Amino acid sequence: MLTVYIADDEVWVVLGLQKQLKKTGLAVKVVGSANNGLTARDEIGKLKPDIVFTDIRMPGENGLELLKDIGELSPDTRVVIISGYADFAYAQEAIRGNAYEYIVKPIHEEDLKNVLERIIKEINPEQTSEENQEEVKQIAHESAVSIADKAILEIQENYLKDISLSVLAEEYGVSAASLSSQLKEKLGMTYSDYVTSLRIQKAKELISTTSLSMQEVAEQSGYSDYFYFTKVFKKVEGISPSKYKKEL
Structure with a gap:
């Protein structure tokens, strides 16, 4: 059983990745997570997990x-960088820093499983990973995956607007329930939850990098x-946007 640690300041990403790891059916176990780099560094130094996923x-x-730091504290740990910023400069720096892999959010289950299988084969070469889904089943899901991918890209481009799931579903010729499930x-x-996570991440970037008022x-x-924004921010981050700014 390989151990996994997740470091990401977006709680929804941590929860989502935990679910995706479980769905792969591979012999991996999440042993810890953190929403900031300092806590992650300390815990990884103690736990020495086999794999770290970090934003x-x-x-x-x-x-x-x-x-x-992981290279010094736990040199045998494989580090997979995950980022919402498809910036080649980040990828180059990650590779120079001996990152095992660089994955752009949203993380596709197939990409995640491929990385895990490679690491499992390296650490436990005698352990055979589970067989891939039957070809017929995979083909049956191809159209659904394609629709989901397109919808995700559209959401990422328009999440600041009032996006309706039903309108998206109609655009791709599927029911709202089907698109929601995909x-x-x-x-x-x-x-x-995904739209909320994108918006709150945007808010955190604005708070961190600008002098804009909270309104x-x-x-x-x-x-x-503004009051609804404050309520949502506090629900996601555990603190108000004003307190978040003070703690930076």
Whole structure:
């Protein structure tokens, strides 16, 4: 059983990745997680997991700094960088820092399983991974996967607007229930939770990198109602946006 640690400042990503890891059916176990780099560094040094999945942008210590520390604290740990920023410069720096792999969010289950199978074969060459899905079943799901992928890209481009799941479903010629199910399978979370996670991540970036008022941050993160924005932010992050700014 390989041990896994997850470091990402988005709680929805951590939860989603945990679900995806379980769905692979492979012999891996999540032994810990953190929402900031400093906590992750300390726990990884103690746990010495076989695999670490880490985001790049995190408070306290970013993923590339964490990658360097892991090389010293737990040199046998394979580090997989996950990021929502498809920036080749990040990939280059991650590779120079001896990252095992670089995956762009949203994480596709097939990509995740491929990485895990490679690591399992390296660590436990005698252990045979589970067989892939039957070819017929895979073909049957190809159209669904294609629709989900397209929908995810459209959501990422338009999450600041009022996106309707039913409108998206109509656009791709499927029912809202079907698209909802496909998105949940692909993302490891519901459609609304995914939109929320994108918006709150945008809010955190604005708070961290600009001097905008909280009202302006709310509006530029897709929320016309400041009080509702504050409520959602606190539900996701555990603290209010104002307190989040003070703690930076």
